[in-house]
Amino acid sequence: MNLDFTCEEQAFRQEVREFLAAELPADIRERVRLGRRLSADDHVRWQNVLSRRGWLASGWPREHGGPGWGPIERHIFDEECAAAHAPTVVPFGVSMVAPVIMKFGSETQQRHYLPRILSNQDWWCQGYSEPGAGSDLASLRTRAVRDGEHYIVSGQKTWTTLGQHANMMFCLVRTDPEAKKQAGISFLLIDMQSPGISVRPIVTLDGAHEVNEVFLDEVRVPVVNRIGEEGQGWTCAKFLLTHERTGIAGLGHAKQALRHLKSLAGRIQHRDRPLLELPSFRQRVVKAELELMALEVTHLRVLAAARDGGAPGAESSLLKVRGSELRQELSELSRRALGPLALPFFPDFLYGDEALEPERGEFAAIGAQYLNRRKLSIYGGSNEIQKSIVAKTLLGM
Amino acid sequence: MDFSYSDEQRMLADTLERLVADASGDAATSPALWRTFAELGLLQLPFAEELGGLGGDGIDVMIVMQALGSGLVRAPYLAGLLLPGVILARLADSAQRERWLTPLLAGEHRLAMAWQEAASRYDAHSIGARARRQADGWVLDGTKQGVLAAEAADALVVTAKLDDDSLGAFLVPSDSRGLARRDYATIDDWIASDVQLDSVVLPIDAHLGGDASEALDAALALGRAALCAEAVGAMQVACDQTLAYLKERRQFGAPLASFQVLQHRMVDMHLNLEQARSMAILAAASLERPASERDYRISAAKAYCGEAARFVAEQAIQLHGAMGMTEECQVSRYARHLVMFDHHLGDVDHHLECVSERLTAA
Numbered sequence: 139m140n141l142d143f144t145c146e147e148q149a150f151r152q153e154v155r156e157f158l159a160a161e162l163p164a165d166i167r168e169r170v171r172l173g174r175r176l177s178a179d180d181h182v183r184w185q186n187v188l189s190r191r192g193w194l195a196s197g198w199p200r201e202h203g204g205p206g207w208g209p210i211e212r213h214i215f216d217e218e219c220a221a222a223h224a225p226t227v228v229p230f231g232v233s234m235v236a237p238v239i240m241k242f243g244s245e246t247q248q249r250h251y252l253p254r255i256l257s258n259q260d261w262w263c264q265g266y267s268e269p270g271a272g273s274d275l276a277s278l279r280t281r282a283v284r285d286g287e288h289y290i291v292s293g294q295k296t297w298t299t300l301g302q303h304a305n306m307m308f309c310l311v312r313t314d315p316e317a318k319k320q321a322g323i324s325f326l327l328i329d330m331q332s333p334g335i336s337v338r339p340i341v342t343l344d345g346a347h348e349v350n351e352v353f354l355d356e357v358r359v360p361v362v363n364r365i366g367e368e369g370q371g372w373t374c375a376k377f378l379l380t381h382e383r384t385g386i387a388g389l390g391h392a393k394q395a396l397r398h399l400k401s402l403a404g405r406i407q408h409r410d411r412p413l414l415e416l417p418s419f420r421q422r423v424v425k426a427e428l429e430l431m432a433l434e435v436t437h438l439r440v441l442a443a444a445r446d447g448g449a450p451g452a453e454s455s456l457l458k459v460r461g462s463e464l465r466q467e468l469s470e471l472s473r474r475a476l477g478p479l480a481l482p483f484f485p486d487f488l489y490g491d492e493a494l495e496p497e498r499g500e501f502a503a504i505g506a507q508y509l510n511r512r513k514l515s516i517y518g519g520s521n522e523i524q525k526s527i528v529a530k531t532l533l534g535m
Numbered sequence: 536m537d538f539s540y541s542d543e544q545r546m547l548a549d550t551l552e553r554l555v556a557d558a559s560g561d562a563a564t565s566p567a568l569w570r571t572f573a574e575l576g577l578l579q580l581p582f583a584e585e586l587g588g589l590g591g592d593g594i595d596v597m598i599v600m601q602a603l604g605s606g607l608v609r610a611p612y613l614a615g616l617l618l619p620g621v622i623l624a625r626l627a628d629s630a631q632r633e634r635w636l637t638p639l640l641a642g643e644h645r646l647a648m649a650w651q652e653a654a655s656r657y658d659a660h661s662i663g664a665r666a667r668r669q670a671d672g673w674v675l676d677g678t679k680q681g682v683l684a685a686e687a688a689d690a691l692v693v694t695a696k697l698d699d700d701s702l703g704a705f706l707v708p709s710d711s712r713g714l715a716r717r718d719y720a721t722i723d724d725w726i727a728s729d730v731q732l733d734s735v736v737l738p739i740d741a742h743l744g745g746d747a748s749e750a751l752d753a754a755l756a757l758g759r760a761a762l763c764a765e766a767v768g769a770m771q772v773a774c775d776q777t778l779a780y781l782k783e784r785r786q787f788g789a790p791l792a793s794f795q796v797l798q799h800r801m802v803d804m805h806l807n808l809e810q811a812r813s814m815a816i817l818a819a820a821s822l823e824r825p826a827s828e829r830d831y832r833i834s835a836a837k838a839y840c841g842e843a844a845r846f847v848a849e850q851a852i853q854l855h856g857a858m859g860m861t862e863e864c865q866v867s868r869y870a871r872h873l874v875m876f877d878h879h880l881g882d883v884d885h886h887l888e889c890v891s892e893r894l895t896a897a
Contacts, residue, residue: 139594141536424890427894
């Protein structure tokens with residue numbers, strides 16, 4: 139048993155670090171550091187840099203143009219990116235639909251879509267949740283009726299993250315209303331420019347426009363845009379969800395958030411002493427530190443198992459639950475650390491390009507970020523759903 | 536990075552599993568079990584080869600303690616071997632080693648470690664026991680509290696302050712004049728002793744080496760890592776037993792395991808177990824680090840495991856319902872031990888403070 143990274147892994151970490159120092163555009167780094175929303179162009183600019191280096195599709199095998207990294211390299215990469223304030227790669231194309239296309243798509247589909255993802259030509263979004271289908275995803279009602287070489291798709295998708303920038307959507311639709319719930323679902327790729335599609339923003343409680351409603355009104359989708367067989371959509375969906383949960387512990391982000399919190403609480407004064415010296419506050423920071431230490435080792439245990447051939451299973455649910463709880467706690471502590479300074483709200487600075495005095499800009503995102511982080515225990519299968527998965531698959535209950 | 540056991544470690548784990556399965560009831564504390572430990576090399580395992588040991592590491596100790604924890608075996612591997620053994624290994628000169636360490640590792644005589652005092656709580660360095668140097672030896676005075684394994688020990692390793700206020704470690708034969716012991720049972724099924732030292736006269740060579748502070752810290756670090764592993768072994772069984780009970784017990788016409796509120800509680804227990812296991816691994820793998828880093832990680836692990844053990848214990852009782860309240864129910868014994876785990880070698884509050892004192896900005 140050995141908890142250390144190998145020399146090769148340490149050298150790799152150094153290589154990633156140097157790359158980030160040299161290649162991450164300063165304006166993007168600063169926006170991420172301050173917690174400001176990135177424009178679509180910012181995302182694409184950064185992802186093009188990654189793409190040129192061959193590091194955009196960190197989970198892909200070499201045969202499809204990925205770097206062929208194992209779970210440990212990916213973990214190191216993610217951790218360094220978070221530490222350097224690099225934007226998170228928008229996951230819907232690279233990490234979500236791509237593995238499904240690789241696993242279930244035809245060769246033609248693979249040859250068409252995968253290079254476009256690698257070159258950032260397509261911006262994908264996820265058409266999973268519906269107003270009546272959240273945790274109970276399989277009860278989705280968006281209908282696809284076969285009409286020759288097309289499906290006619292009608293229905294409504296929701297919580298579509300960054301759908302406002304997307305030109306493609308992968309979508310779960312009901313192709314057989316008679317079949318039992320999971321069996322009648324198919325997996326379609328839909329061009330967002332198609333007639334009949336409209337996207338409406340949902341503003342979340344932090345004032346941000348991150349998610350959307352997508353309305354589909356008799357949208358014609360070519361049958362060749364179906365991944366896998368008709369009725370096989372649920373298999374694709376489940377496969378994708380396990381991928382979504384891998385890395386969802388957000389360990390790199392949690393580490394970065396804890397560093398930031400300590401630095402904040404070390405600078406902010408409480409009765410003429412650093413807040414970090416206030417016993418009740420310090421105690422919570424210490425407990426967060428402990429949770430992070432435990433989470434990191436658990437994460438490495440899961441990664442090492444995956445490297446040695448195990449598939450990410452219910453253990454990733456455990457990581458998701460604890461990781462999201464920890465990141466929420468850290469966002470709560472950062473908000474509290476600011477005291478009255480958590481109240482000011484500058485949406486045009488956070489979500490737009492308006493300038494702000496540096497001393498205000500430094501703290502501006504923290505209150506809103508706390509609210510935004512509530513999503514962590516809800517998305518990707520709520521924590522309650524994760525616990526039910528663990529109960530069923532790991533504990534046999 | 537590798538979390539798997541070596542072939543030898545797998546064999547060790549298998550051997551211990553069988554040993555623990557056989558060791559129940561009175562056999563668990565009998566001298567015969569200690570002899571078996573000696574025969575299997577378990578007493579030599581954690582010590583360097585040049586000291587007559589087998590050169591095992593923290594992970595080996597973790598394997599042993601986890602197994603002992605899973606069977607709640609009351610063999611004093613920690614109190615009677617690891618703690619006094621590390622002190623001797625670090626401080627004894629060759630003659631003292633020959634006299635005390637070699638027979639300890641052979642299972643020929645038994646030792647115990649008397650470091651705790653009522654007033655010092657978990658702080659092993661602020662103690663009241665004193666050792667005065669005399670022309671032909673030493674005189675010890677003080678009161679040690681909650682000494683485990685003393686009732687079967689031939690001698691005690693006793694900590695005391697010297698005239699210059701440095702910390703010393705002394706070997707005190709159990710039959711020394713002026714040594715009085717009061718034995719009592721503990722809630723977690725040990726026999727503990729309060730030891731009164733009243734002008735106990737010792738020869739010159741009863742004093743082990745120079746300042747004992749670093750050796751004591753090293754011994755306690757190993758002890759704490761070992762306790763974490765023991766707790767994980769016990770937590771695993773408490774979780775297994777609770778899960779089995781939920782599947783078997785029926786109410787409202789259905790197994791308890793079918794109720795979501797209980798499923799999620801069970802998952803929370805499991806989460807605590809796995810996180811505690813990670814911390815126990817981290818502790819075991821940190822023993823060779825520089826002292827400040829070692830103690831930081833081990834305090835973190837001990838605090839974390841203390842909290843997790845209490846959680847698992849309380850939930851195990853709750854999920855067993857009224858049965859969990861009975862002495863007859865096996866899980867209640869695990870629960871008692873898991874709660875009391877926190878009272879050995881520093882509890883959650885003590886170790887949170889240790890982490891807090893060393894909390895770094897990075």
